[in-house]
Amino acid sequence: MKAPFPKARPLMGLLSRKPSALASTRIKLIATFLVFSFLTAGIPLLAGGGVLYRTFLREAKIRVTQDLNAARQMYADHLDKMALALQTAGHGLNLLRPQGVPLEKVLEPTFRTMASHAPFDLIGIISGTQDIWVYSSGMLRRVQGASVVLPWVDKAVLLHRPLQGTTLLSLSHVALLDPALAEKARLPLKAPTPTAGAHRSFVEEAMVLAAAVPMNDVSERSGTLFGMKILNGASTLVDGIRDSLFRGTEHDGWNLGTVTVFLGDVRIATNVLEEDGQRALGTRASPAVARQVLEQGKRWNDRAFVVHDWYITGYDPIVDMEGRPIGMLYVGVLEKPYAGVRNKAMMIFAVLSVLGMSVAIGLGYFLEWKIIAPMVRLSRAAAEVAQGNMQPDLGPVEKGEIGIVQQAFASMLEAIRDRETRQRQETESKLVMAQKLSSIGRLAAGVAHEVNNPLTGVLTCGHLLLQRDDLDDEAREMLTVIVDATERVRRIVKGLLDFSRQTSLRIEPGDLHQVVLETLPLVENQAAVKGIQLHYEPGRDLPLVPMDVQHLKSVLLNLLLNALDATDAGGTITVSTRVALSMSREGTHRLGAELRVKDTGCGVPSENLEKIFEPFFSTKEVGKGTGLGLAVAYGIVSRHGGLIRVQSQVGQGTEFTIWLPLEEARPSG
Structure with a gap:
């Protein structure tokens, strides 16, 4: 916490030489009053003289x-x-x-x-x-x-x-x-x-x-x-x-x-x-x-x-x-x-300015001692903050501007404490997310080697048995349950493999507009059955975007399926593309392409928005989702060097925004 106050120790040294510090402050205050007097008298003197002269000059020209x-x-x-x-x-x-x-x-x-x-x-x-x-x-x-x-x-x-x-x-x-x-x-x-x-x-x-x-x-x-x-x-x-x-x-x-x-x-x-x-x-x-x-x-x-x-x-x-x-x-x-009239007026203004500056010097000496004491207390408080004490004694709150400074200092300390708390919570959240991702990655790698091969054998045998004609109805029904359950496990394993980044990306310049046009037909029938309208708003002059087309299609398809699940009959799902700056939190901005999927569905409660990209988190009923779709999408977009963001209000709908850089990203994994 010493970083925001790197000059606190030299300031304490200044406080140890209080007489010279007071003298320096007195000089600065008096100089400030003199400058103020010049600004309020000298500049109007020059400007007024010029305006007066120009007025006389204009009349003379006429x-x-x-x-x-x-x-x-x-x-x-x-x-x-x-x-x-x-x-x-x-x-x-x-x-x-x-x-x-x-x-x-x-x-x-x-x-x-x-x-x-x-x-x-x-x-x-x-x-x-x-x-x-x-x-x-x-x-x-x-x-x-x-x-x-x-x-x-x-x-x-x-x-x-x-x-x-x-x-x-x-x-x-x-x-x-x-x-x-x-x-x-x-x-x-x-x-x-x-x-x-x-x-x-x-x-x-x-x-x-x-x-x-x-x-x-x-x-x-x-x-x-x-x-x-x-x-x-x-x-x-x-x-x-x-x-x-x-x-x-x-x-x-x-x-x-x-x-x-x-x-x-x-x-x-x-x-x-x-x-x-x-x-x-x-x-x-x-x-x-x-x-x-x-x-x-x-x-x-x-x-x-x-x-x-x-x-x-x-x-x-x-x-x-x-x-x-x-x-x-x-x-x-x-x-x-005409110049004589101007000079006479400027002389009067100059005399008044000198009188004002003289008053300013006396006023500076009078106000100096009233300002110095609370400033010294603030300086000592700053030094204590630099040493780690976030609850320094600011003394009684003065009236006027000094009191405003004291209140601002106290507000600054409160903001620093809040920022520390918020940063600590964000760091802890990121650590938990990283640990989860690491655990799921290791688990997925183990599943890939230990479960996938036996699972393939079970699924193959199940399909072969279903092709036999000598099975009674009860056996066939139970065997069908086994095959369906095995297919579900297989999908979970595939999701885990995708999430663990075991598949490599093939980054090539691609047409984002074409990706949307090829993905929307996959959900048109389902949207028609539910009575949901699909709209596409293509961006103008959209350049080619470095991407893995198949992976990006799977991300868009996942978002569309989630939107269909969350939207009732009569609702609307809108897909749009455009060129936009990045949504970087680091303060730097790059040009990229933006893909948005917006629905008018039920929305996501605010307490669930921070968990929505976590693996195995799902608001769907048991058996209707693995909780890996958005986590996989998050991973694919991140490996493209892009960003994904969600905005939602309960009862009004949800909007997912994907930003991809226009320059080629280096895929990880």
């Missing part, structure tokens, strides 16, 4: 999405204003221009008025005679050879309708229209990158808001008005959008919200500031943003690093008149205010 939609609308409004101004000017030119007055005489005042009321950097007209007049920087001039740089104007003429949108112009083409505008749009790159084998240091294109309106009139007075807004360096545009969205809100001296227009991934109009306070023109967006927005054409709505700080951002692709992504529109708010 706000940025709304702001980006508004910024996109403002961007589109600029184009609408340009197109409307051009349409209005076109009507005015057609109506107010006197016959025979040169076109340039009425253009300058008209264009000057348009430039003061609409967001134009350049206004122009291509007359019906293909003359190009442009107004920019407060001057009207005639431009030669510039029609090639105005493809959207040609498209508006071709479609016979106004056209507006965003497009790209090289700075050399802008210079053909107005060199001053080209120089203004030539922005330095803050992070030059190699392109086509050379390093670019400046932006070489201009992103342009462009509109064109055909004028429908008589041929000599027709033409096409067009206007442009250069977005490179268009601070007024992005500042106006920012002021409309964020109304000048700041955080630590920095604008809370920012707006940017990108040409590709380069900032060409922005109110994002660098650390020196200058606008971050010529800087680039992060590669992840550029890939998603420019290459995939998808909106970005997430955290992003913008120049020198983290922002909650929204990026939308800007497409040209052909639908190709050429830039991005950005709106973002600083992440710091």
Whole structure:
């Protein structure tokens, strides 16, 4: 009984050093309270801070999405204003221009008025005679050879309708229209990158808001008005959008919200500031943003690093008149205010956690001495159990959890005592069974040599005498009794021989389904006479099973005959097969085949179930059974490496289950 408590003696040594043991326990208790405090305060601190931050972040993303939609609308409004101004000017030119007055005489005042009321950097007209007049920087001039740089104007003429949108112009083409505008749009790159084998240091294109309106009139007075807004360096545009969205809100001296227009991934109009306070023109967006927005054409709505700080951002692709992504529109708010709220909340949680841990340390010192004393008693009791005393003194039962531990310890001792008693009874039962089997085996071997041969002679002579015709009825009747009794003795001897395992098994892969089909016809007539129904439920995908087919048939036949004897008319006997795991009590399971015989008969009393496989045990009337059938079946199944089990309830029936391993078993005997 010392095996369940291998560490009891070291524990007694620990008890002999009680002061150090108490100190160690005190430390462990305090550490436990600290861990508990961390679990109840620290983890909620981290989780709560994370949830709070994610909530603010989600709200910030929603706000940025709304702001980006508004910024996109403002961007589109600029184009609408340009197109409307051009349409209005076109009507005015057609109506107010006197016959025979040169076109340039009425253009300058008209264009000057348009430039003061609409967001134009350049206004122009291509007359019906293909003359190009442009107004920019407060001057009207005639431009030669510039029609090639105005493809959207040609498209508006071709479609016979106004056209507006965003497009790209090289700075050399802008210079053909107005060199001053080209120089203004030539922005330095803050992070030059190699392109086509050379390093670019400046932006070489201009992103342009462009509109064109055909004028429908008589041929000599027709033409096409067009206007442009250069977005490179268009601070007024992005500042106006920012002021409309964020109304000048700041955080630590920095604008809370920012707006940017990108040409590709380069900032060409922005109110994002660098650390020196200058606008971050010529800087680039992060590669992840550029890939998603420019290459995939998808909106970005997430955290992003913008120049020198983290922002909650929204990026939308800007497409040209052909639908190709050429830039991005950005709106973002600083992440710091949201992170500050999270940090403040986490600081409050941290202070509360430290206070809780301090209380835990004091509580640990207070409770330590109340816990140690009963624990020492339990330790001493465990040591006594290890030395063989199964009735140790556990002391008075404490209240609370310690009392539960004491009761559990007492229950454990009771379970150990019960298990010892049960194991002893099982061992004794197995020894008795082994002795019986051994005795019957020796007896069967003796019967085989001493009784079988004389018995065969008696039976032979009896049959020969019965064939004589000179016997009177009384002698023939008595001789018949002798022959029947001798046949019964012969069956008993055969059963003893089978039980003693004197016959060898021939293990071969066999079809369990076929075994059942060949055995059931042997009892069909008897079942029909008694009015009993036979059912067979074959298992699916049943593999071949290593077995001695003849011996297994005899086992199944024996079970069926027993079921017929136990079942009354109107009853049912069901045979079924299937693949199943073993019924091993050792905790290991193997795959095998299962054969079941279930009847609806009278059942077996529970007190007889443990004896049912013992030799010479039978519940049948004297003379109707030898009591060896189930014992022989048990032996045959065991020699196959299988298991046999019985379940029964009085008045409800009995079920025998045979399990055979799928791998070949080594027969014994």
